Amino acid sequence: MKNLLNTRWLLLAATTLLLSCDKEDEEKPTIASFQFEVSAEDFLTVQFTNFSQNAASYSWAFGDETTSTEEDPSHTYAAAGVYTVTLTATGADGSTSQKSEEVTITDPNEALTLLTGLESKTWKLFREGTSMSVGPDASNPAGYWSGLTNNGTRPCLYLQTFTFNRDGSYVFDDQGSFWAEYGVFNNNAAPGCDVNNTPESCFDATAENMVNACGTDVSAWLSGTHSYEYNASTGELTLSGTGAWIGIPKLGTSGIVTEPTNEVKAKITITENEGYDVMLVEFIYAAEYWPIYYVSYSDASLEPELVTDAPVFGEDLADITPTVFGHTFESATSFDELGLIAGGSIITVGQDDPTDANATKVGMFERIATDYQEAQLRTSPDLKDVNFSNFTTVSVDVYLPSTNTYDPLTKKVIIGFADQSQTEQWWTNLIQYESEELALDTWVTVTFQLDAPSFSSTAGQTPFDRTDLDMVFLQIGGGGHSATGTFYVRNLVFE
Structure with a gap:
């Protein structure tokens, strides 16, 4: 009897298990993939x-x-x-x-013909509209830099040619001139390199001039013949050979480079037009998107004239000499003159103090995934040039949470000054102050003497020597990398 009962229990358990498995199988959805x-x-x-x-x-x-x-x-x-x-x-x-x-x-031969013609095809920067820009992604292609146009600011870039031959060879002709690209020929913060923010400009394309900010010979970027492969199905263009490039030399396969590489990959899309074709070259990085437009003319009369004289950029703002200047970040209105907040990093005012939710509200400083990380403050309600003669110091309270990853984030704060209204590339002519490493999980007051900047584009220059400064910027966590982070700020004060 005992064995019989055990057998019945086993049969019942097995039946229950089968029913459970059948039910489970019935509940599994069908998914097409x-x-x-x-x-x-x-x-x-x-x-x-x-x-x-x-x-x-x-x-x-x-x-x-x-x-x-x-x-x-x-x-x-x-x-x-x-x-x-x-x-x-x-x-x-x-x-x-x-x-x-x-x-x-896609017919690979048809697509190849668009790139090379029957024998060869020469491309140069498109002189209509914006030929080059940079943004966070394709939905905002000029979010970081509004872009290059044929307005005389970089004429040498519009003269250079890029020729693709049907036999797989690729010829770059610098046309005797080269562009001193920011971060390559100047403003490189790597050890032993030139950190000076010298203005970008066209220079003679000679081997002796092709030395980057770190003293490296980059003459392989000059005129030369290389090879290429084009995958028409994916749109991937691969340039091979030391020094081969397109767009600007610093655009590498995976990110920015400062010296020649052996291979560069980009995505290209070619559209046909009456009398000319346009090639979009895209460099797509994790935090940056660079679109560059090239053109090849079958009807040369359609090409616009090259502008060689750069226009005067922007306008001179009215001057103010405030006696009270700064922002507490407690609210959108808790500022003296300095109330417009913008830039790559985001400051959201009126947030809880991380140490006491009942305390006075503060600003939350958020870095986004880009190399351009500063938060920018300008005068409000009207933009003005600021005379700082009534002040000797600038200070800000900063809170660095330990929840951030501080590699590559640094534990330092930078306060800087620049002119946006009349300097198209304001970062080439700035003054800034950099702190030592700060403690974590506590409020720290950082104070700088205005007459002792850590860096100035013009050696020895201070804010007292400038009459065009209209922007104050804050950077937390360092530059030259796209690491994100969240910090807190309060009481940006000039005294």
Whole structure:
């Protein structure tokens, strides 16, 4: 009797387990999923790989009025084009799931012809509209720099040519002039390099002039012949050979470089127009997006004249000599003159004090993922140039939470001054003050003597020597990297 009861309990347990498993199987949803790869041998043939879950049968619609019920079909299209492929996965219980994706079929020879012509094709910067800019991503391509136009500020860049030959060779011609790119030929903070913010300019393209801010020979960037590969399906352009570049030399495959590399990759898209073609070259990094537009003319008469005389930038603002100046960040109105907040880093006023939620409100300083990290403050309600003669110091209270990762973030604070209204690239002519490393998880007051800056673009210059300063900037966590972080600030005060 005891064995019989044990057997019955075992049967009951097994039945319950089976029912539970059946119920679990029934509850698993059917999910349609697939990937595809265009054949390297035949650009019209596409191999589809099925990654669907809990499916018993499949139905493919390839976007060209043909179908298949195979699990992993290979399909050959009749012509190049963009096709919407839909996979319908059906489960054992009859439930269905669909996934659709566009498949672009490109004739590699046709695409190559757009780049190289029948034998060769020469490209240069497009002189219409904005030819180059930088932003956080493609949705905001000029968020960091409004961009380069044919206005006489960098004429040498518009003269240089980039020729792609059908045989796979690539020729760069500097046309006798080169551009002193910021961060490469100047303002490089690496040990042993030149940190001076010298103005960018065109200079003679000679080997002896091609020395970067760190003393490295970068003459490989001058005129030369290299090789290239173009993947028409992905739009990837690979330039090979030491010193090969496009856009500007510092744009490398994965980020900014300061000396020649052996290979550079970018994405290109070419559009045809009447009498000319436009090539968009894109460098897409984690925190930066660089679009550069080149043009090749079949009708040379359509090319605009090159502007060689740069216009005067901006306007001179009215001057003020305040006796009270600063921002507490307690609220949007808790400031004296200095009330407009902008810049790469974000200061949100009126936030809880991290040490006491009942205390006076403070500002939350958030770094975003970009190399351009400063928060900028300007006069409000009207922009003015500020005379600092009534002040001797500037101070700010800073709180650095230990929850941040301080590598590469630093534990330092920078306060700086610059002119935005009349200096297009204000960062080339600034004055700034840098603190020592600060303690974490406590409020620290940082004070600087205005007559003793840590750095000035013009050696020995202080705010008392300038009449054009209209912007105060704050940087926390260092520069030259895109690490994010959250900090707190209060009581930016000039005395």
